[in-house]
Amino acid sequence: MILNLLYISISGNSRSFAKRIQQLSEVKHEENSDCPLIHIKEIHDNVKIEEETSPYVVVVPTYLEGGNGLDSGDQEIMTESLRDYLDSQENHQLCLGIIGSGNKNFAHQYCLTAKQYAQQFDVPMIADFELRGNPKEIEKIYTILCDICQNYEAKD
Numbered sequence: 001m002i003l004n005l006l007y008i009s010i011s012g013n014s015r016s017f018a019k020r021i022q023q024l025s026e027v028k029h030e031e032n033s034d035c036p037l038i039h040i041k042e043i044h045d046n047v048k049i050e051e052e053t054s055p056y057v058v059v060v061p062t063y064l065e066g067g068n069g070l071d072s073g074d075q076e077i078m079t080e081s082l083r084d085y086l087d088s089q090e091n092h093q094l095c096l097g098i099i100g101s102g103n104k105n106f107a108h109q110y111c112l113t114a115k116q117y118a119q120q121f122d123v124p125m126i127a128d129f130e131l132r133g134n135p136k137e138i139e140k141i142y143t144i145l146c147d148i149c150q151n152y153e154a155k156d
């Protein structure tokens with residue numbers, strides 16, 4: 001199976017994660033063709049919104065203005081084009097999961113945007129990683145994506 005991974009990246013961390021998990025998927029797929037290949041697609045302000053026709057997962061970092069992640073409001077900044085993309089053309093219906101990139105120094109706001117996407121689009125949050133993600137996190141998240149693909153194919 002091919003699983004698409006859509007991401008947005010402001011400072012390069014999510015892009016680096018996406019490229020490395022794609023590379024890992026190529027190695028794993030070569031060893032065992034049951035392992036899914038990950039195809040990546042970057043979303044940014046100038047990307048034309050297309051209708052997604054294959055299942056995919058999303059990687060979103062958190063950038064917020066104001067608030068504390070608990071009881072005072074917070075405003076998503078810089079990543080809104082990905083939210084708009086999911087919101088358009090019923091795109092979120094083929095989204096199988098949200099992965100957050102964040103920084104644990106932000107405490108309660110850690111990966112808050114990923115949590116908010118999961119809630120808004122009624123899609124599970126399947127993983128999180130700090131900054132670019134280390135090799136162990138990438139391996140672990142690839143295993144999660146393998147399980148998701150297996151479940152998806154079993155349902156079909």
Ligand SMILES: Cc1cc2nc3c(=O)[nH]c(=O)nc-3n(C[C@H](O)[C@H](O)[C@H](O)COP(=O)(O)O)c2cc1C
Nearest residue numbers: 009010011012013014061062102103106110111131
């Ligand atoms: C201005 C600013 C605000 C941020 N706010 C948060 C936050 O509220 N929660 C969080 O988990 N990470 C926060 N981060 C960390 C980023 O989400 C993290 O560095 C992420 O890996 C960036 O991904 P990117 O390089 O793909 O854009 C913030 C970073 C910056 C520069």
